[in-house]
Amino acid sequence: MYAFDFHRPATLRQANSLVGKLGDAKILAGGQTLLPTMKQRLASPSAVIDLSGVPELAGIEQKGRNLVIGAMTSHAEVATSALVTAALPGLAALAGGIGDPHVRHKGTIGGSIANNDPAADYPAGLLALGATIVTNRRKMPAAEFFTGMFSTALDEGEIITKVIVPIGAKFAYAKFRNPASRYAMVGVAVGKKGSSVVVAVTGAGSDGVFRWTEAEAALGKRFNAKSLDGITNPAAKDLNSDIHASAEYRSHLIGVMARRAVTGATAK
Amino acid sequence: MRVNPVGTVEVLTGSHSHGQGHETTFAQLVAGRLGIPIENVAIVHGDTDKVQMGMGTYGSRSGAVGMSAIVKALDKIEAKAKKVASFVLEAAEADIDFKDGKFSVKGTDKSVDFASVALQAYVAHKFTGEQLEPGLKEGAFYDPTNFTFPSGVHIAEVEIDPDTGVTTIAKWTAVDDFGVIINPMIVEGQVHGGIAQGIGQALLEGAVYDANGQLLTASYMDYTMPRADDLPSFRVDHTTTPCPSNPLGIKGCGEAGAIAAPAAVMNAVTDALGHENIAMPATPQAVWLAARASFAKAAE
Numbered sequence: 001m002y003a004f005d006f007h008r009p010a011t012l013r014q015a016n017s018l019v020g021k022l023g024d025a026k027i028l029a030g031g032q033t034l035l036p037t038m039k040q041r042l043a044s045p046s047a048v049i050d051l052s053g054v055p056e057l058a059g060i061e062q063k064g065r066n067l068v069i070g071a072m073t074s075h076a077e078v079a080t081s082a083l084v085t086a087a088l089p090g091l092a093a094l095a096g097g098i099g100d101p102h103v104r105h106k107g108t109i110g111g112s113i114a115n116n117d118p119a120a121d122y123p124a125g126l127l128a129l130g131a132t133i134v135t136n137r138r139k140m141p142a143a144e145f146f147t148g149m150f151s152t153a154l155d156e157g158e159i160i161t162k163v164i165v166p167i168g169a170k171f172a173y174a175k176f177r178n179p180a181s182r183y184a185m186v187g188v189a190v191g192k193k194g195s196s197v198v199v200a201v202t203g204a205g206s207d208g209v210f211r212w213t214e215a216e217a218a219l220g221k222r223f224n225a226k227s228l229d230g231i232t233n234p235a236a237k238d239l240n241s242d243i244h245a246s247a248e249y250r251s252h253l254i255g256v257m258a259r260r261a262v263t264g265a266t267a268k
Numbered sequence: 269m270r271v272n273p274v275g276t277v278e279v280l281t282g283s284h285s286h287g288q289g290h291e292t293t294f295a296q297l298v299a300g301r302l303g304i305p306i307e308n309v310a311i312v313h314g315d316t317d318k319v320q321m322g323m324g325t326y327g328s329r330s331g332a333v334g335m336s337a338i339v340k341a342l343d344k345i346e347a348k349a350k351k352v353a354s355f356v357l358e359a360a361e362a363d364i365d366f367k368d369g370k371f372s373v374k375g376t377d378k379s380v381d382f383a384s385v386a387l388q389a390y391v392a393h394k395f396t397g398e399q400l401e402p403g404l405k406e407g408a409f410y411d412p413t414n415f416t417f418p419s420g421v422h423i424a425e426v427e428i429d430p431d432t433g434v435t436t437i438a439k440w441t442a443v444d445d446f447g448v449i450i451n452p453m454i455v456e457g458q459v460h461g462g463i464a465q466g467i468g469q470a471l472l473e474g475a476v477y478d479a480n481g482q483l484l485t486a487s488y489m490d491y492t493m494p495r496a497d498d499l500p501s502f503r504v505d506h507t508t509t510p511c512p513s514n515p516l517g518i519k520g521c522g523e524a525g526a527i528a529a530p531a532a533v534m535n536a537v538t539d540a541l542g543h544e545n546i547a548m549p550a551t552p553q554a555v556w557l558a559a560r561a562s563f564a565k566a567a568e
């Protein structure tokens with residue numbers, strides 16, 4: 001690791017002015033991705049701005065028909081929150097299936113979506129739930145926020161402050177864990193609100209999270225796992241291949257996980 | 269083996285322990301034989317300043333070989349201590365019995381404990397240097413006359429999810445014969461660790477290189493170590509057939525689990541698949557591919 005300045009603002013306003021002032025500063029959430037990257041010298045920011053002292057970014061609350069989750073909320077907090085468990089049990093389960101206990105207690109929802117790892121779980125979940133990402137400057141729907149592998153619509157100096165998740169959807173996430181890292185090798189999130197169905201796939205796409213529109217159309221007619229029997233899985237040519245899974249295997253798993261997610265969303 | 273004048277014992281051993289619990293098992297052996305509390309025995313290993321020669325722990329040999337050397341040293345310590353006791357108790361050496369930490373004269377109620385004999389061995393008040401060399405410190409080397417042959421049966425029951433190829437170990441039952449067991453809990457722990465390692469080899473672990481020789485599984489983000497949630501609870505038991513080729517009747521146990529587990533797992537997997545066309549590690553992808561071949565065959 002190279003030397004860097006460390007800042008720990010106590011308010012969002014201070015954090016804002018720091019990112020404005022410091023050129024190549026990096027925001028630090030739980031450090032689960034940023035710190036390994038710095039240790040390997042893949043990133044060498046001159047300053048790090050730690051958001052853990054900013055109270056506005058913490059916590060989960062229900063506002064009307066939405067859950068509002070602060071950017072610094074850890075995966076473990078989402079997994080065990082009484083609010084989330086009651087309103088969106090599938091989202092609590094998604095957070096509870098991330099990595100391992102250490103990662104869940106340090107990693108945050110803001111850090112996860114800012115990073116937009118192609119194998120991360122939240123991008124699929126938030127896309128399927130029609131969540132809104134709120135920053136210090138604007139609001140945007142998840143569909144506009146995630147722009148490709150490891151890339152988002154965030155501008156320089158933009159800080160995610162919270163994520164607004166509408167409740168009332170039928171929702172479930174089915175994940176096939178990479179046996180080593182426990183990231184998603186294939187993860188499929190299915191959300192149904194009214195007649196609109198979103199099927200979002202992570203871990204498999206060569207350009208990050210994507211929607212499986214053929215499945216959405218089939219499920220829109222009849223929301224049942226059997227509805228997927230007639231359609232072909234996303235083509236292997238658009239999918240990742242690595243030492244753990246070929247693109248063909250991933251394509252197959254998308255079908256399996258999608259069925260499991262639909263079954264999960266219709267249970268109870 | 270250095271017996272101190274207060275009756276505590278220090279054992280310098282070449283059988284290094286890196287988690288196998290020699291400090292406990294070896295001390296148990298010495299304490300039991302000399303009739304002294306286990307906390308009075310110190311096992312020293314891995315300190316090149318003190319231990320002249322050691323070759324680590326491998327080949328499931330520290331019990332069978334390392335402890336046989338300790339038994340030889342204990343024989344020498346006991347023989348010398350009996351000589352000292354014969355002077356202390358003013359009796360013929362042949363009439364001295366040693367039992368439960370006490371030297372006594374056959375047919376009398378005269379006795380002296382191990383610690384007092386240790387002190388007398390050094391102060392040499394009861395004998396002259398011509399009669400007996402003072403001190404109580406012995407060494408022994410042991411070269412085994414034969415290998416040991418543990419045996420056992422491990423039964424792996426696996427479940428394969430045909431949709432994903434994921435193999436789950438549903439149940440594990442193992443019975444091994446390790447000859448005489450000094451510490452059953454430590455031996456059971458060795459078996460557990462061995463099975464975990466073997467299951468890792470069968471289902472999870474594999475070093476993968478690309479065409480240029482670059483290691484692709486260079487961190488635990490890609491190399492799958494077996495973890496607690498990859499394993500079931502093991503049911504393990506043992507039978508006891510003493511080994512004829514060493515004084516304690518001990519057989520090796522450290523590697524048994526790691527030897528049995530890959531074969532048991534792969535036998536179960538191939539049994540479920542109906543063919544043997546699969547290599548270790550039987551990862552979900554490999555099993556899925558092999559299962560597709562099974563279905564294709566079944567359809568013919």
Ligand SMILES: Cc1cc2nc3c(=O)[nH]c(=O)nc-3n(C[C@H](O)[C@H](O)[C@H](O)COP(=O)(O)OP(=O)(O)OC[C@H]3O[C@@H](n4cnc5c(N)ncnc54)[C@H](O)[C@@H]3O)c2cc1C
Pocket residue numbers: 026027028029030031032033034035051071072075097098099100103106107108109110111112113114115119120121122158159160161181182183184
């Ligand atoms: C071993 C391991 C296993 C994992 N397994 C999974 C898994 O199964 N599923 C999964 O989804 N994820 C997984 N992760 C990722 C983990 O869940 C974290 O969410 C992710 O690493 C981000 O970490 P963090 O929240 O600590 O953010 P940091 O590492 O602190 O930051 C990550 C990036 O986001 C930026 N950032 C952070 N907060 C903000 C903000 N509020 N506004 C703008 N930018 C911000 C930082 O500048 C940095 O670039 C795993 C990580 C590890 C190390």
